[in-house]
Amino acid sequence: MVCLGNICRSPLAEGILQHKINKRGLNWIVDSAGTAGYHVGEAPHHLSQKVAKQNGIDVSKQQCRKFVREDIIRFDKIFVMDVDNYNDVKKICGADWNETKVDLLLNISHPNENRNVPDPWYGQEDGYHKVFKMIDEACEKVIENFS
Ligand code: 4NP
Numbered sequence: 001m002v003c004l005g006n007i008c009r010s011p012l013a014e015g016i017l018q019h020k021i022n023k024r025g026l027n028w029i030v031d032s033a034g035t036a037g038y039h040v041g042e043a044p045h046h047l048s049q050k051v052a053k054q055n056g057i058d059v060s061k062q063q064c065r066k067f068v069r070e071d072i073i074r075f076d077k078i079f080v081m082d083v084d085n086y087n088d089v090k091k092i093c094g095a096d097w098n099e100t101k102v103d104l105l106l107n108i109s110h111p112n113e114n115r116n117v118p119d120p121w122y123g124q125e126d127g128y129h130k131v132f133k134m135i136d137e138a139c140e141k142v143i144e145n146f147s
Helices: 009-024 046-054 083-096 125-146
Strands: 078-080 102-104
Touching: 009 046, 009 125, 046 125, 078 083, 083 102
Parallel strands: 078 102
Antiparallel strands: none
16 A cells, blocks of 8 residues: 555555454455655554544554565555556656556546545545545455455
8 A cells, every 4th residue: 555655545545454354364465655755664644543543443553664666576466545656656666667566546446537545644634534434445345356
C-alpha cells in the first residue's frame, strides 16, 4: 500500500487489509510505504490513528518508511492511492518496473475509473473518515478478488 507520505492514507490501507487478513486467517504479507521520505520513522498521523481505532483497528505501531525499488520484486501487488503515487513508483522502480503488479487501489472497487484516494493531509477529521470508508470498501474487494 503506497501513498506520498506513508503517514495518512497507506497506513490506514495497511491496517485495514491486515485486519481483514487476520479475520479470514489468510497468510498474506501486507506492508505500506511512501514515495517521499519526509516522515521516515514516524507513527501514522494522529487522525489516521484515531479513525482506525474508532473502527477497531490499531495502526499506532506502524513506522513510516520510503518505498524502495526492491519492493516491486518482493511484493506480488502494489496498490497506490493516487496517480502521482503511480508515476513516482514507476520512477523509483526504474528497469524493475512491472506494470502488471501496480494499480490504483480504487480500481479494485471501481474498475477502470482511475479514481484517487484524496490526500486528507491538509484537511479536517471528516476527510480521514471518508478516506477510511473508501479504503475499507476497496480492501474488501482485494480480499474477494485475490483469495
Ligand atoms: P499521505 O499524506 O500521502 O496520505 O501520507 C501526506 C502526508 C504528508 C505529506 C503529504 C501528504 N507531507 O507533505 O508531508
